[in-house]
Amino acid sequence: MSEAVIIGSGLGGLLTGTILSRAGYHVTVLEKAARPGGALQSFTREGLRFETGFHSVAGLEEGGPLECIFRPLGLMELPWERVMETDEIVVHGVSHRLSDLTFPPGNTIRLSSPTGDVTTEEYSHVMEPFLEGSWRLPSGDLIVKALVAQINGTVRTGCEVTAIEPGRVQCKDGSTYEGIIIADIHPRLAFSLFKGHVRPAYLHRLQALEDGPGIFTVYCKLRPETLPYRPWSTFYEGTLMCHYGNPDAKGFARSVDLLTFCDEKEPDRTALAAHLIHRIPGLQEAIDKYWTSTPATWERYTGTPGGSAYGIRKKAPSCYVHPRTPVPGFYLTGQNCGLHGVLGVAETALTTCREILGEECLNQIMQR
Ligand SMILES: Cc1cc2nc3c(=O)[nH]c(=O)nc-3n(C[C@H](O)[C@H](O)[C@H](O)COP(=O)(O)OP(=O)(O)OC[C@H]3O[C@@H](n4cnc5c(N)ncnc54)[C@H](O)[C@@H]3O)c2cc1C
Structure with a gap:
């Protein structure tokens, strides 16, 4: 063999x-x-489950690019939850649906994950499937x-x-x-x-x-019944991604993960976390405690030089x-x-x- x-x-x-x-x-x-x-x-902290990297995927619709790979490997049998028609993007405080944005061919865009200035055709290969919706799992x-x-x-x-x-x-x-x-x-x-x-x-x-850059993450444990669970990812100005997690029986989120791109390997964790938390209305008051990870954490964890998130x-x-x-x-x-x-x-x-x-x-x- x-x-x-x-x-x-x-x-x-x-x-x-x-x-x-x-x-x-x-x-x-x-x-x-x-x-x-x-x-x-x-990983689990105080009974709450947090994702380190993967939060949602696209392309799992029938015949979608990921579905074509996952189905023969039995991965479509996992409890995927289709979260909404499109993800949401907030630009200058105004919420948009990704499907309302136009991607002119050949243009350079910086959308939710600027792993570099790439042309729309290149980047949309991984982003465009999100226009068909996105899917989550209870755990990666x-x-x-x-x-x-x-x-x-x-x-x-x-x-x-x-x-x-x-x-x-x-x-x-x-x-x-x-x-x-x-x-x-x-x-x-x-x-x-x-x-x-x-x-x-x-x-x-x-x-x-x-x-490409690393990612700084704030894993927030929320006080009970403070923020409604939102089953989708929100992108603030293309640089801050917000994922709600661990919904309770009444539909409140018990946790929030905040992610932002970060060029510094070990930034000032307290200052950066405070800055990100402040950008989400009502989050500061809702937080019971939080933990953080930096590009240096990723370098130790995956061995990727410099802690780059996407290599x-x-x-x-x-x-x-x-x-x-x-x-x-x-x-x-x-x-x-x-x-x-x-x-x-x-x-x-x-x-x-x-x-x-x-x-x-x-x-x-x-x-x-
Ligand atoms: C914060 C963050 C959020 C993300 N969110 C999403 C998302 O929502 N949706 C999405 O589609 N993608 C997301 N991604 C990207 C996606 O998770 C990655 O692109 C993908 O999982 C990378 O897989 P990989 O197999 O290339 O590498 P990795 O997952 O990095 O695996 C490499 C493995 O090699 C091991 N290793 C390293 N050195 C050695 C050694 N010498 N000997 C043995 N083992 C070694 C490491 O420990 C690690 O387990 C995110 C990534 C990050 C960092």
Whole structure:
């Protein structure tokens, strides 16, 4: 049986592992963190569940770009909640629906996640599906569990890969694994671990690629019955994203996550949190307590250099990193190749698997 070794159990690693499992590979996923999932993980504080990264997805309507990937992998059986027709965006205090905004072709936009100045065509590939609505899950961990259960092999947590060579990886605890290698980590990190010859031009290109900003998050626990639960995401002036969570029986939110892009690795947490909280009417009074995470937290958590939230800055065509590397049997996957987000990462997993398995085999696996 062919062996595949996957470094990192983020969405990219788990989707690639699931598809390769279906193609008959024996798969070992090596994850440095204590739990699998990367930016799909949730955590609990004082009985409330908070999402670290993923909050909502688009493209799950029948025949939608994500549905076409998730259905054959059994992920449409998860308890997805369609949250509303469109997400809401607040510009200069006025609320708009995304569907009311026009995206003139070729224009540069800075909308809810400015991972760089990108043309509408490029960015809308991950944003446009939101015009059809968005979907949430009670927890991103449900995707993780559903994919881990389909891996034909092992998902080892607490197992940091410290060296990669052709056909073999070594972990911090001294264990080694052999097979084709797929890195679901930042390509610069992957090649900093690689002990073999790589064309210098390739390494120079990786070094030259800029990363997008990090994200600063405020996880707020609300006092009981203070703010109504709003089952959608609100984007304030394109820089502040607000997600309500943990609804109670009466329809009040028990938590709010505030997210904003952040270039500083470790900003003044108290000052920035106060600034963000102040921008949402009524939130200050409703908060019981809050916790924060910074780009430095993300750097420690996912290993992404500098704590960039979406990895390599999306500035097509110069940003594209192909899943096939110059080293035979060594592939990449995840948000740094192609686009970020659940949709971008899922599409890249298909590209990675197409490189390994070939078009025909992949098509057979992904048939509905
Ligand atoms: C704050 C935030 C909010 C977001 N919100 C959304 C959203 O609402 N909707 C959406 O679609 N997308 C969202 N995204 C983007 C989306 O979550 C990511 O694009 C996607 O989950 C990235 O998956 P990945 O597999 O590329 O990488 P990651 O999830 O980063 O996984 C990489 C994994 O590799 C592991 N690793 C690193 N180094 C090593 C090593 N040496 N050895 C072993 N393991 C290692 C890490 O621990 C990690 O688990 C958000 C991202 C962030 C940061």
